Amino acid sequence: MPKAPSDDAALRAYLAVAAAGGDEVAASRAAAEAVAADPWRVVEEAGALARAKIRRAPKDGALSRALRLRAPHLSGVKVSQGQPIPTLDPERRKALGAWDTPRSMARRLVGLLAGQDGGLHGPSLDPACGAGALLLAQAERGGGGPLIGEDVHAAALAVAQVALPQAQLRQRDGLAEPSAIDEEPPAILLINPPFVRAEAQDKATRAALVRRLPWLIGRWDLSIPFLILALSRVRRGGLAAMVLPSPALAQPYGLPLRQRLLAEHGLITLTDFEGFTGAGASVALGLARAHAPHDGPCWAEGPKATALLGLHGAPIHPKIRAGDPELAARARRSGQVLGDLFEIDTGVVAHGPGGGKAALLSDEPGQGRVPYVDAQDLKVGRVRYLWYAPERMHRAKRPALFLGPKLLIQRITPPGQVLVSLDEGDTFAGHTLNVLRPRAGACLDGVTALEALGRVQRLLRHPLTPGLLRLERGPRLDLYPHDLAAIPLPPGWLRASDDGDLGAAYGLSPAEVARLVSFGSP
Template sequence: MKGEKKVEGLGARLGSELLCAALASAVRDAAARWGCALEEVGEAIADVVEGDVASMIGAVMGAAAEGRKGEVQDREKGGAWDGYLSDEARRAHGVHFTPDAVAQRLVGLLDDLATPGPIVDPACGAGALLLAADRRWPRRALVGVERDPLLAMVAALRLLDARRGREHAGVRIVVGDGLAPLPDALDGRVAAVVMNPPYVPEKGHGEALAAVLRAHPRFEDVRGTRADLLYYFLARSVEMLAPAGQAAWLTPPHWLRADGACRLRAWLLKRGAMERFAWCEARGVFDATPGQEVLLSAFRRGEALREPRWRAEVILDGTQGDASAGWQKVQPQSLGEARWSPRADAKVLGWGARRKRQGRPLGELVRDFQGVVSGADRVTRRHERNFGGEYGWEVGAPIFLSESAHPPERWEPLLPYVRPVLRSGRLEAGRTYETEVAHAWMLYLDGEVDAAHLPAVEAVLGPYRPILEARREVRLGKMPWYRLHWPRDARAMRTPKLVVPRRAKHPCFALDLSGAVVSSDCTFLVAPDHVQDTRRYLRALMAELNSEETERYLRVFGKRKGELLEFYSSPLRELPVVGWPAVE
């Protein structure tokens, strides 16, 4: 797998025997290159790694002396340190990969660095970004922070190896929390921060992120309705900087427009200025997100010293090329208090402002809902793994949702509860579903069932009861084990409604008059109670929402995930609908 590994978890150490063996192999190679004993390499590592790592160094040196196999190919390219954790471990701890070409490109966003002081990476992993900084500023002091001791030792060895035989201001790798203050009162004296912060979203990690906030309560200032761990790391990097110091960040781009990052964006603008934005495809950076974009950005503490610029389609071939090629001006009004749109030119920004003045927010015209979330559509490999395969479930077997042409035969005892479902992948833009169309089938159990039906519920869902009882709301005693997790408003789904995929390349609003259930990958919209002719109302609205103007507006001012537009939450509710009072 290509790429330099970068890890920052929420507390667990990620080291493994494989990584230890690979590091031992690297120590032996370094001893051969340096023409010294293994002990000298170990002492050099111990001199620059700060933290309780004596036992870990001892284990690595013991493995090196025994000559254990653990070769790492293409280490000089940052090409294989990422291969020593499972995919599950990487996902659980916010692991990302920083190929050498990307590291060089990120460092290239900074200017000549007139500010004195060290260069810091507060989530340094195996040191890819510090190595790139060393190539550009070979004499600067380099400081890395890494929670995992083995990775800290890898970073130390690689930097010592790169700097051997030349003068420099030092290398320090601190084993610890990247959100904690730097040693020796370095905060406020750092010339530059280069960082690929951990990506741990709040969804599914709420308790862990709450613990982070308890440990670092000052980051309440940047926490919105939701917060990813990377928001705290962005703020932390700014805290470190000296006046006129710079930070270069490799992140997903969602924080530019996310509602939960509104306070972060305002916080950043109060303390400095964004100077560079560059987008590239994620498949050239992170293996886990093909087809999406990543953002390389540069921030300066205090007033901007360069005109803010942006560009897309960054070439990641490891060469710097012409740093000015393709750069375009960022309009100041695109970085306001609301969402940022740095790629919008003055003409587009003016057009968007006119539509907002002339139109009405969609949220005033309809009520929006996410589709039904069952909490267990079907048996997954995760279920099989969590329960050890002891129940004999077949992966893919339907629990609440079946995508077969007809309802499964075993659901027959519960046919009164079986409903047709509309799914995102099969919706057709502009279509009216007047009669029952089933993209899938759902057991729509939205509450307590009649006592007479309980034996049928047990017969149909009983084999999967361990899966259903493991759901949070069931464990908390808030709902019966057989209920859908979030059944939504059944009455609203039976009324005429617009249905749209929550993510799609183009607007794909359809009108459902059949009363079908809407799946969780869709949003549905219903007319306000005061509207008398809801069908006419929604048909007219569907035509406007599927228009080219709507798509253009959302591409610039809405939210996207890669090429996919997002059709839910604030971006959808704030969408201006022009000329609507005449229709209503």
């Protein structure tokens, strides 16, 4: 019987090729071939090496399989100073969103296809295949259809080709214009898209993509255009098995993806969220029929797509059950929202190109300084003083925003109660707070501005409010002015007595209130 390769066979093969002057692609291929008898070892061990770059060892040492260069007497493959060795390349990894899918998750993802009509047959495409985890999981299920993989990363592709000799792999940018290469639309899409936050993207490439894809909004991460473009390639009625990063399902910038998934494609399965090592976001696994909207639940016991599309942020979250969107609709029956009566904006950015906050903020009052609080100050009950110098600030706002009675509302609100404070003075607020004040000439139901603000404070502090917001707009932490502006104001709320019951004012039963509250609680 052939001997199984040693635990460090892939690393030793990589080092040998690197020592002979081979580049990352050649060394990664050699690593893969050294463990080719076990395709999962190829994907996992050689796949990890493929994400490394070759550098000269700074000293003698022992190289661990996690590519840490440790003291020579510790366990690992011995290397000498100056020898070419694989080293971690976190910057490139981040720029490519190259977080490979763990074996168990890859198997569960393709497992979602089981039992679906067409889940096994026809060509399967992974347009960001990396070292081939998803294609290998699909091959294991033995459907027999052609396996097609694409990626921009040549070394990862070289590894995938060893794990999957039968697959058709090619180097291709998944964000490029569609080309003649897509002769036959795939029947099955397998995808764990690159999750690359806005700040980690190349600015020029990002600007070019926005020009080409004008539906991109806000600080979108790369998974948004990637998923939308990939879905558009699948044949009508084909199946898409997707690893979906949580921000794409909750953040305002993910709206174009959510709307398409619900309105143009047919989401049929969504799992609970789970952690994903490295990527810095949790993920859910989803299954959709491409270009085939449907009228059934979008996930087990979930609502229909039309009900989700009726919610403001078209949220996609497995906690939402059929019937929940109707609760939000009931709370909205009065038709009036906070934004009708109140002006809402974020506070000043109290620093600018000339320097940080320290230059403008002081603990002491003084000539030209105004009282100032940010979210942290509110929490600890402190007031500071701001030298209000618009030319030195990124976002100075109008001073009038801060004059007179107003509410100061924390922008990043962890689950639980919203932090909100009534300010009767002329305190300026930092950008970690939202400011809410009556609009000039707004009809406040016959009560004073101060009384109305007290009632709105009560409404915002009620646990039902974050629950309603998170049901409608997704379970995210940021509370933007437009989120606050859209909060429904129950009829008569501004002049109701202090013990007025918000649930009853919205026309909801105690059980319905409890259900809504559960969306906002930890």
